[in-house]
Amino acid sequence: FQFFWLSLNVWLFGKTFLLYNQGLQYYYLHQMLGLGLCVSRASASVLNLNCCLVLLPMCRVLLAFLRGSQKVASKKTRRLLDKSKTFHVTCGVTICIFSVLHVAAHLVNALNFSENYNEEFVTLNAANYRGEDPRKLLFATVPGLTGVIMVLVLFLMCTASTYAIRVSNYDIFWYTHNLFFVFYMLLMLHVSGGVLKYQTNLEEHPPGCFNPNKTLRQNVTVPKAFEELFPDYTTEPFPEDLPVPEPFVQNSFMRVCSEEPKFQSHFPETWFWISGPLCLYCVERLYRYIRSNKPVTITSVISHPSNVLEVRMMKDDFEARPGQYVILHCPRVSALESHPFTLTMCPTDTKATFGVHLKVVGDWTERFRDLLLLHSNQDTEILPIFQQRRYPKLYVDGPFGSPFEESLNYEVSLCVAGGIGVTPFASILNTLLDGWKCYKLRRLYFIWVCRDIESFRWFADLLCMLHNKLWQENRPDYINIQLYLSQTDGIQKIIGEKYQALNSRLLIGRPRWKLLFDDIAKCNRRKTIGVFCCGPNKISKILHKLSNSSNSYGTRFEYNKESFS
Numbered sequence: 001f002q003f004f005w006l007s008l009n010v011w012l013f014g015k016t017f018l019l020y021n022q023g024l025q026y027y028y029l030h031q032m033l034g035l036g037l038c039v040s041r042a043s044a045s046v047l048n049l050n051c052c053l054v055l056l057p058m059c060r061v062l063l064a065f066l067r068g069s070q071k072v073a074s075k076k077t078r079r080l081l082d083k084s085k086t087f088h089v090t091c092g093v094t095i096c097i098f099s100v101l102h103v104a105a106h107l108v109n110a111l112n113f114s115e116n117y118n119e120e121f122v123t124l125n126a127a128n129y130r131g132e133d134p135r136k137l138l139f140a141t142v143p144g145l146t147g148v149i150m151v152l153v154l155f156l157m158c159t160a161s162t163y164a165i166r167v168s169n170y171d172i173f174w175y176t177h178n179l180f181f182v183f184y185m186l187l188m189l190h191v192s193g194g195v196l197k198y199q200t201n202l203e204e205h206p207p208g209c210f211n212p213n214k215t216l217r218q219n220v221t222v223p224k225a226f227e228e229l230f231p232d233y234t235t236e237p238f239p240e241d242l243p244v245p246e247p248f249v250q251n252s253f254m255r256v257c258s259e260e261p262k263f264q265s266h267f268p269e270t271w272f273w274i275s276g277p278l279c280l281y282c283v284e285r286l287y288r289y290i291r292s293n294k295p296v297t298i299t300s301v302i303s304h305p306s307n308v309l310e311v312r313m314m315k316d317d318f319e320a321r322p323g324q325y326v327i328l329h330c331p332r333v334s335a336l337e338s339h340p341f342t343l344t345m346c347p348t349d350t351k352a353t354f355g356v357h358l359k360v361v362g363d364w365t366e367r368f369r370d371l372l373l374l375h376s377n378q379d380t381e382i383l384p385i386f387q388q389r390r391y392p393k394l395y396v397d398g399p400f401g402s403p404f405e406e407s408l409n410y411e412v413s414l415c416v417a418g419g420i421g422v423t424p425f426a427s428i429l430n431t432l433l434d435g436w437k438c439y440k441l442r443r444l445y446f447i448w449v450c451r452d453i454e455s456f457r458w459f460a461d462l463l464c465m466l467h468n469k470l471w472q473e474n475r476p477d478y479i480n481i482q483l484y485l486s487q488t489d490g491i492q493k494i495i496g497e498k499y500q501a502l503n504s505r506l507l508i509g510r511p512r513w514k515l516l517f518d519d520i521a522k523c524n525r526r527k528t529i530g531v532f533c534c535g536p537n538k539i540s541k542i543l544h545k546l547s548n549s550s551n552s553y554g555t556r557f558e559y560n561k562e563s564f565s
Contacts, residue, residue, distance in 0.1 A: 002090050009046045009094055016042040032116045033109050040105035043098045048273040054091035055277040057084035059284050064401040082403040096158050103151060110134040123263050126195050146190040153183045174337055184278055191268035205261045292397035301372045305454035309369050312355040320346045322431040323404030323424050327397040333367045344426035348434055359420040403560035410530035414445040418535025422448055426459050433466050447511060449484040456483055460499055467501045481505045517546045521555035531559045
């Protein structure tokens with residue numbers, strides 16, 4: 001997909017380059033600026049397209065609506081919606097690449113405006129005189145100054161978006177990324193300068209035409225035909241109704257001008273490109289602010305092993321589907337910062353409670369945990385509502401769609417989790433616990449890989465309850481649970497009598513993915529299996545490769561992935 005999008009942008013760049021290189025309306029400007037004009041305008045057209053589209057993948061409410069509505073009935077189309085983050089990143093990288101070309105071209109243009117100052121076409125010049133310092137065009141004009149500031153803003157956003165900075169300090173990424181609004185405001189001002197102009201009267205003044213009045217005033221030798229016709233006219237205007245001698249026309253020496261060239265600035269097309277998506281994004285953010293303006297009621301807080309915190313809460317008229325996520329905002333932790341978390345429990349017709357599990361890593365989650373728990377090292381805190389202590393205000397924005405919503409729409413699904421990546425599947429397991437017959441899903445392979453044995457206790461009770469329920473309903477084959485402990489010093493088990501069903505499914509080491517896929521394909525011949533992964537990129541790449549591989553059983557694997565890295 002990235003290659004296709006880059007190729008499309010290169011094609012657009014080439015078409016616009018040829019337009020400005022061959023267009024007669026840019027003849028005089030091209031004479032002054034050379035290829036700098038073509039490169040700057042061609043790169044600007046690519047930037048307009050990508051600055052328009054880069055905002056659409058961030059319209060989460062719109063994507064969630066499309067995914068949940070019947071208007072997008074095709075499973076393949078819904079899977080394309082799951083590529084929204086990839087599309088956003090691809091547009092961002094394209095903006096960075098063509099911004100470099102755009103800046104380089106305008107640096108050359110500034111130099112050419114100064115050195116190739118044309119006294120004949122004063123309105124066409126951006127410089128005030130020949131030899132003017134090009135730095136004045138960069139720092140003393142609206143287009144130049146806004147362009148310099150935009151380059152600095154874009155540099156901050158791009159460098160802070162790298163994997164190393166996002167992992168080491170997410171706050172830097174979050175704050176710098178919100179500079180996009182400053183970038184767009186500067187972009188609106190940047191294109192209003194009207195530095196580059198085009199000729200409007202091509203028929204009255206074809207580029208390179210002969211102007212007899214101007215030639216006579218400058219005492220330049222003219223064709224004899226005009227000398228005979230105008231022996232005494234040196235400053236008078238050229239009569240428009242006077243016919244040109246036939247021999248002169250037949251020789252096609254050059255076309256005759258009837259007036260001086262007129263130049264006009266382009267209407268800022270960037271406004272057309274970005275105004276729609278920008279307004280849509282702003283309207284959505286306003287809607288999200290109004291929707292999440294009322295704080296939720298925290299009903300319980302549970303501290304799990306391996307630094308995992310579970311928060312259960314309630315909110316009026318809150319509805320969500322299994323696999324969706326919400327964005328939490330706690331003003332006492334940070335006035336501006338908010339973070340997404342997958343729902344591990346969704347509200348149903350019988351209970352209004354929903355919840356999230358969050359891994360305590362980083363400053364935000366540490367401060368949030370300390371506010372919720374009296375002592376950060378205590379095991380649990382579940383208090384009745386009438387005895388509930390005062391929790392900090394917590395606002396929930398969402399829910400928003402994710403690829404894992406599709407797991408219930410396959411007849412067979414393979415769900416692979418790595419560590420805390422189990423959270424999206426927890427809401428699906430909770431939903432199946434309430435009732436599985438209403439969904440298309442008839443067999444679920446659940447693979448969970450963890451480094452330490454205590455991590456399995458996060459959802460051990462849920463897995464055991466679902467296992468027992470299916471056994472009572474005579475459907476033990478509905479779910480196939482495999483737990484892998486990747487690091488251990490010896491034989492271990494999940495402590496507790498009620499976890500015997502899980503201990504028999506606990507394996508030491510890592511899954512042998514190729515054998516696992518072959519076994520699933522053999523048991524589900526000629527079926528389409530949905531593959532869902534939430535975990536490290538290493539596991540994700542292996543599953544993606546195996547899903548695209550062919551097998552001798554006619555089984556097709558469709559890969560879906562979410563990475564929390």
